[in-house]
Amino acid sequence: MSKKMEKVVGCPSCGVLEPFIVYPSIMIPADKKLREQILNENLFLRRCEACGYEVHMVYSCLYQDTIRKFMIYVRPQDEDQTILEQISVEGLEHIRKRIVSTVEELKEKLLIFEAGLNDYAIELVKTALTQVVTSKWGIAPEKSFYCGLNNEKNTMEYVFYLNEEEAPVYQSMKIDVYHASLPIVASIITQEPNMFLCVNSDVANRILKKHQKTQQMQKQEQQSDGNQQENKSKD
Numbered sequence: 001m002s003k004k005m006e007k008v009v010g011c012p013s014c015g016v017l018e019p020f021i022v023y024p025s026i027m028i029p030a031d032k033k034l035r036e037q038i039l040n041e042n043l044f045l046r047r048c049e050a051c052g053y054e055v056h057m058v059y060s061c062l063y064q065d066t067i068r069k070f071m072i073y074v075r076p077q078d079e080d081q082t083i084l085e086q087i088s089v090e091g092l093e094h095i096r097k098r099i100v101s102t103v104e105e106l107k108e109k110l111l112i113f114e115a116g117l118n119d120y121a122i123e124l125v126k127t128a129l130t131q132v133v134t135s136k137w138g139i140a141p142e143k144s145f146y147c148g149l150n151n152e153k154n155t156m157e158y159v160f161y162l163n164e165e166e167a168p169v170y171q172s173m174k175i176d177v178y179h180a181s182l183p184i185v186a187s188i189i190t191q192e193p194n195m196f197l198c199v200n201s202d203v204a205n206r207i208l209k210k211h212q213k214t215q216q217m218q219k220q221e222q223q224s225d226g227n228q229q230e231n232k233s234k235d
Helices: 032-039 081-086 103-114 119-137 175-188 201-234
Strands: 005-010 017-022 025-028 045-047 054-056 061-065 070-074 096-100 143-150 155-161 169-174
Touching (some): 025 032, 032 103, 096 103, 103 143, 119 143, 119 155, 119 169, 119 175, 155 175, 169 175, 175 201
Parallel strands (some): 070 096
Antiparallel strands (some): 005 017, 045 054, 061 070, 143 155, 155 169
């Protein structure tokens, strides 16, 4: 079972100091209750008893699933990046290791890995859907997340947050698009380094650019080979 720690933190709204329970490490399957709290988005939630103000207090936390073989490190955006280097990855070559910085990102990774999906391909699909949402609503979403599978419709479900004022937008994509993305990922990500990685939309865009460049080069080579064969036939 994970060991919990108690910290005293101040409310961002009224400044009152109150105790807050944190979990630096979470082990699955032992800590199933903490997993449920993550999926409900209330594990990191702090509610001030004095004024009622609620805020997600994101802190350093290592989530480990020993059954599905993945680890996720929650790294607050203001944390020193060298702290992650203190976590030994020796002997963990076959364990997927990821970095996230928000509660929503942690929840998303759990949903992806627990479903046995590839998060690179999930991000490629999300990139395609982002273009659809942007074109449809005339505004680029501020953030977006994978939500799950709809087996009846054979689709993948995503949620897009346009801004704080607008309601979330839900968008689906046929799972065939995900399967079509897997060979693209495999052609670019041939082997992962044994380290914690941040797999997000930036990574997906880099994969797409490399794939498009490779396709363009192959097309040029085919055209060149075709021209050479044509010249030989003329000779």
